[in-house]
Amino acid sequence: MTIYTSRGSMMILLNSLIQPCMFTVISNNVGITHGLIKLGNGANRIMTTGNNGGSSEYSEALSIELFNRLVGLNLVKTETEMKVAEGPLLDYAAMYNNALTVGVSVTRAVAFNRPYTKYDADKLLKRKLNAMVKANQGIQIDKYILHIWTQSGKTASIVKRITRKYAKDYKDVIVLISIVNTDSIFFNKYPLRS
Structure with a gap:
């Protein structure tokens, strides 16, 4: 996995993690060569524990892998390991610097067999942001990250x-938009389990 992130975006991400912040949006590019990627402990745990329905294990595993490599987030609980009341879910909880618990929701911005539109983006963001901050996971969350994978x-x-x-409606939320060079994330095809 090769991560291309500007110095400015890294500073914004790190500052947003450690300080109370407003709604923050950053983007990066991610290159994945499947034959060469070695997944860490957190990503492997997500791959082996699965999730509460859906077909998103691979995108979630690569999300924690990216955040671990980028800023040192360590997986605390997977979606299936969190105590869940009825209602929205987070995909995983991670720890930053052994001090800050981050709740992460992972999604894929994709429209099958047609171009992706403003309407698609609005619908996705409204649904995911509302669900993320309402999620009751039985764990204290200090920050939220919405990680959005895109194909282009x-x-x-x-x-x-x-x-x-949505900036005025959400505080302490970081949105990371990752442009990735593989369709595997969007179709939950995991060519390699390490």
């Missing part, structure tokens, strides 16, 4: 533009 820069731009409209 064009889709990432649409998502980023629409994301701005």
Whole structure:
């Protein structure tokens, strides 16, 4: 996994993690060469414990792998390990610097067999942001991250533009938009379990 993130985006991400912040949106590019990727402990745990329905283990595993490599987030609980009341779920909880618990929701911005639109982005963001901050996981969450995987820069731009409209409604939320070079994330095809 190769992560391309600007110095400015890294500083914004790190500052947003350690300080009370407003709604923060950053983006990066991720290159994955499947034959060469070695998943860490957190990613492997997500792959082996599964989730509460759906087909997103691979995107969730690569999400914790990315955050572990990028800023040192360590997996605390997977979706299936959290005590859940009725209602929305987080995909995993992670620890930053042994002091801050981060709740992460992972999603994929994709429209099958047609171009991705502003309407798609708005619908996705509204659903995921509302669910994420309402999630009751039986664990104290200090920060929230919405991690959005996209297939192209064009889709990432649409998502980023629409994301701005939600800035005033959410505090201590970081949105990371990752442009990735593989379809495996979008179709939950995991060619390699390490």
